[in-house]
Amino acid sequence: MAMIELQHLTKTFGSGETAVHALNDVSLGIEAGEVFGIIGLSGAGKSTLVRCINLLEKPTSGRVIVDGKEMTALSGKALREARRSIGMIFQGFDLLMQRDALGNVRFPLELAGVRRADADKRARELLKLVGLEGREGAYPAQLSGGMKQRVAIARALASNPKVLLCDEATSALDPTTTESILELLRDLNRSLGVTVVVITHEMRVVERICSRVAIIADSRIAELGEVQEVFLHPKTEAAKKLVLPSRSGKLEGFTEDAAATAVDECRGELIRLAFDGSSTDRPIIADMILSCGAPVSIIYADTRTIEGRLYGHTVLQLPSDAETADKMKRWLASQGISYTKEVQ
């Protein structure tokens, strides 16, 4: 039995002409103890999906079963009790600004009616667990984003939940802090066995900690499977769009002026090389420069190497000398690398 079982979940906001279908027949099973990723572009419905798990959003139809309990059948006190076994953290941390760190972590215990002394003791332990020992008396306004999220994690864990939902939990953090929060989440998953559901629009978050991932697009699950498999062999358009670097990368900050200041021999035309995974990651540009005997400028590059295969785009500025430029284009063609003339 899965820890979280979503069956034919549908969520519609509004009705009639203006109705928005945020979720369309979504079924999903998340196993106990796994770190599960739900990834999608903004507006795909992933936030609605995670909020349906603890019924912050009431699904229009379908069933939500968490730890054997049918959440969708509960209401009032029973629902509030059930929510206590599901911790949740948010993009904006959502801490109580007028309570210090200890008070924030103690908050869910107060809600559950735990004795003050016991609640304090548990809150201290949790703050220590998330690496904030000694900051018990600090108010959220005095803490950095990463620290605030640590307090929020401690707070979410206070009631010993079996599930931890993370709704874009690292999206407001810088890359280094994101790393450390993800590491903490993975540690907690391993040490406490808590099932973690990560909602994000960032590939690297899923790559970093998730074992399985669901790609959600247009209110449906487009693809679901092991992270490796889904990211290496995206089958659907939606998945490809997320996984592979964009095909229409703009040349930001590049102007004709910038082109004019390039070294003389590199003032030629711009071409865009597209790598679709068919070429390996050998140093193509370096090879081209060596075999043609002239330098080029790399104006833009957005590539990813997945299992030794190269995906993405690179925009080059060829030498102004037409003969050398032609030679390079012929060389690229002979290597089977497709290119297009880049139009500004």
Added chain:
Amino acid sequence: MSFSQVLSLVPEALWESIYMTVATTFFAYVIGLPLGLVLVVTDKDGVHPMRGVNMTLGAVVNFLRSIPFLMLFLFVQPVTRFIVGTSAGAVAAIVPLVISAFPFVARMVEQSAKEVDRGVIEASQSMGASNWQIITKVLLPEAKPSLLNGAAVSATTILGYSAMAGCFGGGGLGAVAMNYGYQRYDFLVMFVMIVVMVFLVQVFQESGTRGGRLTDKRIR
């Protein structure tokens, strides 16, 4: 009247004004605080939307707020007599003052409570908080600095109304200004009462603002 005679009028009038203001503010909050919270909770974006209740209470509040204080003061005199036994004096003035102030207070409270971040309320719900717990443990504590600021604004407004009540049979600084200053054309009396009034407003406003700032943990 000599200046020293004028000054001798101040202590009692000042006491009556403070008394009216503090008592009115107290009773206005006894009614207005729960009312304001009900307005927030039953709002369509609140934790327990109740369209009918919200609209009815909102209409009552708007109705009372749209009656000019002086007219309300005169209009409710029978009620005042019924409750206090007389319609004259500082104590009697408290009745119309409260009726006029509690809708104002309700809106101030509503405003403060609405400032509490929606995400924090949602986070509390995700932790299994009941609506009552959200009110007592989230809305009120989180809005405290704003509520204190609001209380200062309410108290100074009520002080102003109390002076108006004083002119029409109530007590306090307003009554002295009316009876000695206006009726006897003694502008020194009027002037002194105004100065005392300004001073009092400063005290109320400053203590509220300071209270709000000192208790606000968002500022460091």
